[in-house]
Amino acid sequence: MVKKTVEGSFxxxxxxxxxxxDVAACYPITPSTHVAEELASFYANGEIKEYIATESELxxxxxxxxxxxxxxxxxxxxxxxxxxxxxxxxFNAAGNRLPIVMxxxxxxxxxxxxxxxxxxxxxxERDSGWIQIYCENGQEATDAVPQAYKIAEAVSLxxxxxxxxxxxxxxxxxxxxxxxxxxxxxxxxxxxxxKLDPKNPISMGEYAFPSHYQLFREDLHKDMLAAVGKxxxxxxxxxxxxxxxxxxxxxxxxxxxxxxxxLVSIGSVCGNAKEAIDQLREKGEKVGLVKLRLVRPxxxxxxxxxxxxxxxxxxxxKAYSLGAVPPVYGEVLxxxxxxKAKPVISSxxxxxGGKDVTVGNMLELFGKLKQGKKLVEWV
Amino acid sequence: MMxxxxxxxxxxxxxxxxxxxxxxxxxxxKCIKCxxxxxxxxxxxxxxVEQSKKPEEKTFPKTDYDYCKGCGVCANVCPVKxxxxxxxxx
Numbered sequence: 001m002v003k004k005t006v007e008g009s010f011x012x013x014x015x016x017x018x019x020x021x022d023v024a025a026c027y028p029i030t031p032s033t034h035v036a037e038e039l040a041s042f043y044a045n046g047e048i049k050e051y052i053a054t055e056s057e058l059x060x061x062x063x064x065x066x067x068x069x070x071x072x073x074x075x076x077x078x079x080x081x082x083x084x085x086x087x088x089x090x091f092n093a094a095g096n097r098l099p100i101v102m103x104x105x106x107x108x109x110x111x112x113x114x115x116x117x118x119x120x121x122x123x124x125e126r127d128s129g130w131i132q133i134y135c136e137n138g139q140e141a142t143d144a145v146p147q148a149y150k151i152a153e154a155v156s157l158x159x160x161x162x163x164x165x166x167x168x169x170x171x172x173x174x175x176x177x178x179x180x181x182x183x184x185x186x187x188x189x190x191x192x193x194x195k196l197d198p199k200n201p202i203s204m205g206e207y208a209f210p211s212h213y214q215l216f217r218e219d220l221h222k223d224m225l226a227a228v229g230k231x232x233x234x235x236x237x238x239x240x241x242x243x244x245x246x247x248x249x250x251x252x253x254x255x256x257x258x259x260x261x262x263l264v265s266i267g268s269v270c271g272n273a274k275e276a277i278d279q280l281r282e283k284g285e286k287v288g289l290v291k292l293r294l295v296r297p298x299x300x301x302x303x304x305x306x307x308x309x310x311x312x313x314x315x316x317x318k319a320y321s322l323g324a325v326p327p328v329y330g331e332v333l334x335x336x337x338x339x340k341a342k343p344v345i346s347s348x349x350x351x352x353g354g355k356d357v358t359v360g361n362m363l364e365l366f367g368k369l370k371q372g373k374k375l376v377e378w379v
Numbered sequence: 380m381m382x383x384x385x386x387x388x389x390x391x392x393x394x395x396x397x398x399x400x401x402x403x404x405x406x407x408x409k410c411i412k413c414x415x416x417x418x419x420x421x422x423x424x425x426x427x428v429e430q431s432k433k434p435e436e437k438t439f440p441k442t443d444y445d446y447c448k449g450c451g452v453c454a455n456v457c458p459v460k461x462x463x464x465x466x467x468x469x
Contacts, residue, residue: 097382156380194384206385219381 003176008138008168009034011175012103012161015145017042018183021101022072025052025063029082030115031165032105036077057082061089061100068098069204071195073149076100079165080107083121094129094220096205099152099159099190101145102130106267106318107165108353116354117165118318119266123295123327129220131159131227132296134266138163138173140246140293143238146183150234153190155227166354167268178242186241224297231294247291250299253306255281256288261369262307264290264332265316269357273316276362287366292328303335312344314369316379318351325376344372350379395422399449401464403442409461412437416453416462422446425453 006014013035016024024043026036043051050067054060057078064074078086083104093100104122108114122132131151135141141163148159163169178186194202208216228250235249246252254274256262263273270291280287290306292299307313313336317328325333329347336343348365351357361379368375405416414428417440424443442453454462 095383097380193380194382201387203385203387203389204383206383206389208383216381216383223380 003174005172006175007034007170007172008141008163009170010038011138011142011177012145013038014177015142016075016103017047018178018180019146019149019187020073021048021075023050023052023064023067023074024048025054025060025074026077027054027057027060027082029079031107031169032077032079032103034169035103035105039077057085058089061086061093064100065089065093065096065098068100069096069196071192073190074100075103077103079105080109080121083125084109090125090128090130092205093158097156099156101148101152102158102160104160104162105165105169106162114353117167118352119162120319122160122162123319126296126327129157129224130296131157131231133159133161133293134295135161135163135168136268136270136291138168138171138175139244141168142175142177143242143244146178146187147234147238150187151231154234155223155230156193157223157227164268186238228294228297228299246293248302250294250302251306252291252293254289254291256290256306258286259288260286260310261312261366262288262290262310263314263316263365264292266292266295266328269316269318269351272357272359273362275359276366279363280366298331300335303332304339307336307343308339309341310343312369312372314346314348314365316348316350316365320349344374346375348377348379394445395448396445399447400467401449401451402467403447403449403451403453403462404465405440405442406461406463407439409459410439411459412439413458414440415456415458416440419452419456421450421452422448
């Protein structure tokens with residue numbers, strides 16, 4: 001275990017390399033470009049077997065689908081408009097049950113054009129059948145990569161490892177990157193259940209008539225729900241082997257067990273939320289944080305348990321569903337819908353397109369929550 | 380886990396005749412065994428008119444209703460209009 005001072009993107013790329021992917025297919029896009037660049041230089045140095053410099057993100061995802069169908073361990077990297085361009089292939093990857101891993105440097109969607117961070121790119125793909133893990137810092141993102149492969153290959157579902165553009169992709173932090181030897185002990189070789197093989201020909205991505213299409217979708221939905229357990233199990237295995245964990249693998253409770261007021265959020269902004277909580281705790285205020293790690297499948301039971309008995313809950317998210325309640329807020333509402341004591345649950349949408357969210361902003365949010373009124377607003 | 384995969388030869392198993400709402404029926408008293416319907420059938424599920432044979436040795440066309448989708452191309456190209464599209468009764 002050696003910590004080195006490294007940019008988040010480079011640490012994640014190294015973790016990907018140490019998972020020994022057979023095929024990387026990437027089209028660089030800000031702010032995840034450094035991951036794609038680093039993978040390309042690993043390929044140039046002979047450390048990755050194949051790197052396809054595609055002409056678009058739709059091609060990247062399509063190349064990953066083909067390579068994965070042929071039994072390869074695959075990776076792609078994208079952000080924002082790149083993920084939007086992939087859209088139809090994103091659904092195909094999940095529908096074909098291909099364990100592709102996608103590294104997402106989260107960024108806003110146009111228009112107006114903006115290259116900075118929010119979660120709208122991957123949140124928009126939340127219904128696609130991909131498992132989504134969100135990370136608070138470079139270490140969590142790096143640790144999520146070997147876990148992502150192990151989860152994907154165990155449940156035959158693709159996984160997105162999402163980390164905030166610039167805030168994590170470009171931040172230089174001390175990070176312990178698991179070595180090739182360590183990853184080999186944790187991650188078994190990829191053995192696909194079925195693959196394209198000239199000796200035993202099959203067609204994949206077949207046509208399904210109205211009599212069968214819904215059955216496939218329902219099966220995928222049930223397997224997604226069931227994957228919550230596998231995500232937790234693999235996180236716990238990793239924590240045992242490497243000594244690093246992210247809460248219980250589904251969410252992290254930060255000083256929230258005895259708290260009356262709890263903030264729910266995702267990703268890098270949780271760092272500032274924790275700092276604000278520490279300051280308020282020193283003043284004796286019972287505040288805490290529930291940081292979601294797994295957003296798809298959504299861990300309803302774990303969230304309900306973490307929020308049980310809380311009087312006031314606030315959800316802060318860098319995402320929206322225009323003309324409706326914000327996506328994470330909606331999930332939290334659903335998670336606590338059956339609770340006996342009804343908490344006051346407020347929604348804050350903010351930090352969009354790189355709008356700074358400071359410790360001071362977090363203190364303001366807790367100030368608003370303390371009033372105990374339900375708020376649904378953009379901050 | 381349900382996988383949307385298929386082994387070779389499934390186009391034989393998928394009997395697309397179930398898609399049909401109109402059924403082509405050939406009036407053999409009018410048919411001249413020219414084979415136009417067989418040539419134009421896009422599936423192709425009309426067989427039996429062998430062009431190499433002399434006119435008197437030719438046989439009537441046969442429609443394979445397991446795969447005929449009822450597109451009506453045969454009825455349209457028939458020079459003597461001996462193929463009628465009859466609604467499928469269910």
